[in-house]
Amino acid sequence: MKRFQVVILLVLMLAACSGRKDTGESKKIAIVVSTLNNPWFVFLAETAAAKAQELGYETKIFDSQNNTALESNHFENAIASGYGAILFNPTDADGSVSNVMKAKNAGVPVFCMDREVNSSDAAASQILSDSYSGCVALGKYFVETMHKKGKYVELLGLVSDNNTWNRSKGFHSLVDYYPGLKMVAQQSADFDRNKAMEVLESILQAHPDIDAVFCGNDAMAMGAYQALAAAGKAEHVKVFGFDGAADAIDAIGEGKIAATAMQFPKIMAQTAAQYADEYFKGRRDFPKKIPVAVELVTKENIENYIAYGKKE
């Protein structure tokens, strides 16, 4: 009798263990984002959560605070807490791969939004802004408005993020053909508004005669504008951003920012949530990567756009 009880106990334990793998039945979706210290990512996370809820899932947003160690903890917590899928905005293209693999090995699919991980088979799908093309269009507008000459500063985003380099490379793929345009400083400000302000204030000490600042996102563009306004140079120096954030769209309308490239976080977030839902329903043939087109926004076409997208 005792032996029979032990066997039953072992069978129950095995069933409990195997049950962890069967996440397909879970009705919970985790949203892990690189930072909630930037309104753009808040919008991305909240839109993904809203779409997942609309599709009938319980959701929770995790803030990685641009820290891969914290991101790793979030993945462990999400897997242990029985989340069936993760909608993910990575902190580091290389450093986040292990987290995605951890989830994949636990049977939890990961759908990347906006930012990429450097692995073609870790995530179930990656829905990414076509940053390079957006910055080629931005670069062309930059060259035209600068009349092919002048001194400029580039503020980069997080150096470990592919978007940082896709944007920078797209911009330089065009601008570098014009020898009259001289980049006097290139520095990272981690996609952060306050840091961008501090970095540009310090660059202005050494290069007070710049004509333009190209920033890898709108938060840095707004920080750069603040630094220029404080130095009394905002009228002369043109600022270019990237994202299509609310304050940058307002600033283009007011003539403070020259241009930005509009990303569509709503499309990326909703597609990721939709894919997670389809995964639960049995779909497995997702495209590994889907670029989402980015559009140039200037004072000439601002009437077509609102923050984070197009006017309906």
Added chain:
Amino acid sequence: MFKKAFKYAILPVIIILTAYNSVYFKKLDEVKAAAAPEFDAAAYARNYFDNKLPEALNKAVEINQLAAMLQKDEEKTFSTHSNALGIGNIRYFLVKGEGTITAVDENNVSVLAAADGSEKPVKIAIEYVFGNAVRDASGLININEFENTMDFNNVSAEINKIIRGEVLPSFKAKAEKGKRMRFVGALELNQEHLNFDDPEIIPVKLEIVN
């Protein structure tokens, strides 16, 4: 005696040998190169431009025909004749035409393309030959073949380099107002906010007819 000799002479040698053979130093560049052979974007672009793109160019739509089709049924024209690698409003067409050069400036050659009694003014880009139009308009390249998007974007940069280096110089030398020319190229259009008044074509093949 032997024990002492072992302790003071042979043992340190064994420890040093073991330690020496346990640690290897290699240049990070070499390890990275061995782990993932670097993608050759220039070779990929050359193969695409010489061997794949020419066949796709045969399917290019005549620019006046495209104008008529867009006027008749915008959605159907985009779904039938344009390509894009992802989601969004920006899509690319392969287009062709023949006409008279009406102006030449620093950035563009303006052409009045004529066919079947219709005329359409277009601009051929001769300065800003950049972006993904030529890579994406054919629909032949799949983003999922690439490990990361930087490799994929480098393909565009290399294709554009071929056009700037091999297609434009001889054409620019001969392009003059009043001359007739033929063109085949890629055109970017925004499906939601369509502006077809003054299309700018990124050239792939250019030819002065007379």
